[in-house]
Amino acid sequence: xxxxxxxxxxxxxxxxxxxxxxxxxxxxxxxxxxxxxxxxxxxxxxxxxxxxxxxxxxxxxxxxxxxxxxxxxxxxxxxxxxxxxxxxxxxxxxxxxxxxxxxxxxxxxxxxxxxxxxxxxxxxxxxxxxxxxxxxxxxxxxxxxxxxxxxxxxxxxxxxxxxxxxxxxxxxxxxxxxxxxxxxxxxxxxxxxxxxxxxxxxxxxxxxxxxxxxxxxxxxxxxxxxxxxxxxxxxxxxxxxxxxxxxxxxxxxxxxxxxxxxxxxxxxxxxxxxxxxxxxxxxxxxxxxxxxxxxxxxxxxxxxxxxxxxxxxxxxxxxxxxxxxxxxxxxxxxxxxxxxxxxxxxxxxxxxxxxxxxxxxxxxxxxxxxxxxxxxxxxxxxxxxxxxxxxxxxxxxxxxxxxxxxxxxxxxxxxxxxxxxxxxxxxxxxxxxxxxxxxxxxxxxxxxxxxxxxxxxxxxxxxxxxxxxxxxxxxxxxxxxxxxxxxxxxxxxxxxxxxxxxxxxxxxxxxxxxxxxxxxxxxxxxxxxxxxxxxxxxxxxxxxxxxxxxxxxxxxxxxxxxxxxxxxxxxxxxxxxxxxxxxxxxxxxxxxxxxxxxxxxxxxx
Ligand code: X8Z
Ligand code: ZN
Numbered sequence: 001x002x003x004x005x006x007x008x009x010x011x012x013x014x015x016x017x018x019x020x021x022x023x024x025x026x027x028x029x030x031x032x033x034x035x036x037x038x039x040x041x042x043x044x045x046x047x048x049x050x051x052x053x054x055x056x057x058x059x060x061x062x063x064x065x066x067x068x069x070x071x072x073x074x075x076x077x078x079x080x081x082x083x084x085x086x087x088x089x090x091x092x093x094x095x096x097x098x099x100x101x102x103x104x105x106x107x108x109x110x111x112x113x114x115x116x117x118x119x120x121x122x123x124x125x126x127x128x129x130x131x132x133x134x135x136x137x138x139x140x141x142x143x144x145x146x147x148x149x150x151x152x153x154x155x156x157x158x159x160x161x162x163x164x165x166x167x168x169x170x171x172x173x174x175x176x177x178x179x180x181x182x183x184x185x186x187x188x189x190x191x192x193x194x195x196x197x198x199x200x201x202x203x204x205x206x207x208x209x210x211x212x213x214x215x216x217x218x219x220x221x222x223x224x225x226x227x228x229x230x231x232x233x234x235x236x237x238x239x240x241x242x243x244x245x246x247x248x249x250x251x252x253x254x255x256x257x258x259x260x261x262x263x264x265x266x267x268x269x270x271x272x273x274x275x276x277x278x279x280x281x282x283x284x285x286x287x288x289x290x291x292x293x294x295x296x297x298x299x300x301x302x303x304x305x306x307x308x309x310x311x312x313x314x315x316x317x318x319x320x321x322x323x324x325x326x327x328x329x330x331x332x333x334x335x336x337x338x339x340x341x342x343x344x345x346x347x348x349x350x351x352x353x354x355x356x357x358x359x360x361x362x363x364x365x366x367x368x369x370x371x372x373x374x375x376x377x378x379x380x381x382x383x384x385x386x387x388x389x390x391x392x393x394x395x396x397x398x399x400x401x402x403x404x405x406x407x408x409x410x411x412x413x414x415x416x417x418x419x420x421x422x423x424x425x426x427x428x429x430x431x432x433x434x435x436x437x438x439x440x441x442x443x444x445x446x447x448x449x450x451x452x453x454x455x456x457x458x459x460x461x462x463x464x465x466x467x468x469x470x471x472x473x474x475x476x477x478x479x480x481x482x483x484x485x486x487x488x489x490x491x492x493x494x495x496x497x498x499x500x501x502x503x504x505x506x507x508x509x510x511x512x513x514x515x516x517x518x519x520x521x522x523x524x525x526x527x528x529x530x531x532x533x534x535x536x537x538x539x540x541x542x543x544x545x546x547x548x549x550x551x552x553x554x555x556x557x558x559x560x561x562x563x564x565x566x567x568x569x570x571x572x573x574x575x576x577x578x579x580x581x582x583x584x585x586x587x588x589x590x591x592x593x594x595x596x597x598x599x600x601x602x603x604x605x
Contacts, residue, residue: 115196230580318550377405385560399516452515
């Protein structure tokens, strides 16, 4: 899977604050540092292959045995990474280090997501807990009409069901049956990982996560707040409009005209993307797009493999080499019928060279068509940097990794759908349908922003102790209300654990990356459309087939994490700043329209 990114400045600062680490052991020479890094790179690179193989087998065939094997490899991998992280600390203040050695030492120190302390047994206990939570999530079931329903089916059903009682049943059963049972394991995991983070010189695990962005953890937290402020008015306008429409559809008893929105009405189990209820909010006339990508795929008889081939076709049109033969043999494209797997989509490079794979439980619908482009973005990124040294084989920061495929998918415009034969040319929405197109896009992209931000606000709070174990559930619901303006369909108490019902919490995947990616993808898209000489409305631009854009993109991707992320951003966009402005520009016509619709209506919650 995707390894995490890292910072340089932050680590140096963190290190300076921990003299015990910096001052242990005798002084070293730059040549010894070079040798240490070379050894680390070789050993960690070699060991990452069997670790990934064991994890792949576990996630595509969950049994007690594969859990045990994955946990064992996970523990060994953590121990090894911790050993090198602690070793790297000894060289950090040494003068005369080369640029690459210095950067790689910093990467070694901050490269763990869940460190364990060196206490015997700690890494093993942590790995066992993490594997258990992740597998329990994979096997998790909710109910619909009283019957069990698995994760990928319930996710799809939340998108198509419009009966509030059934939505409530699915929401409550999923959160009660999947989230609540992991509460104790999660709390224990926090304790162990925090001990590990402290031993590495970080205040807590959240500070370690925030250290991966070429600035200090505090600076990074402040940056995320600044970025949110740029796009918050857009979210507020969408929330106001959508709440009104939900009230029109369901009436006051289900969705009031004021206050927060009921979380299960938004077409997604986590209320993170709302595009599935576009039919509920579409304005008359201007909102009738005349097509839905999922319906088009079904009408043309697409199956999941053809959806994948279509996604690959976008990348090859930019000049990227087709995926290797092994991709098609080894990927898990649909849910196996005879065993438990983790359905949540992920992209892998098992040998850090060209053993690229995707693991999905693909359904023929619009969400999964986008997800295929998303996952392939990871694979093409991994391949672009596969000649870099092992420690540089990662995204410029983790937000970049998450943004590439989404940026490509922004080019799935009506004209593009015509080009690939999915949409009848006579059905291309006319310019008077632009608001509908933008609103459809905003329901996914804009709606996501506060969710993308709050998952790690919660985890940062949990790791720092600001949200104690006795208030896990309250802390979660407070943030959901504050940032998203949503409430659960039924009252929750501290016997529950709703964060555990979202994949990335049990699987320990940091989430701020997706918030950053939501903004970065519009920066990339705006830049690509400019490179392509596009002069029309931004949301109608598709750079499909543009080899110059592809070549320039490849330059950024091939850098991996060899340089601080502003350099990678500059290489493709000319800017060194992450910013919400490109997204604001893209949705500017919609904002004007939403403000007009919302006039005189209650806003906020
Ligand atoms: O987890 C993912 C990808 C795998 S990296 C499918 N995403 C986030 C989510 O599903 O919550 C993509 C969008 C946000
Ligand atoms: Zn991803």
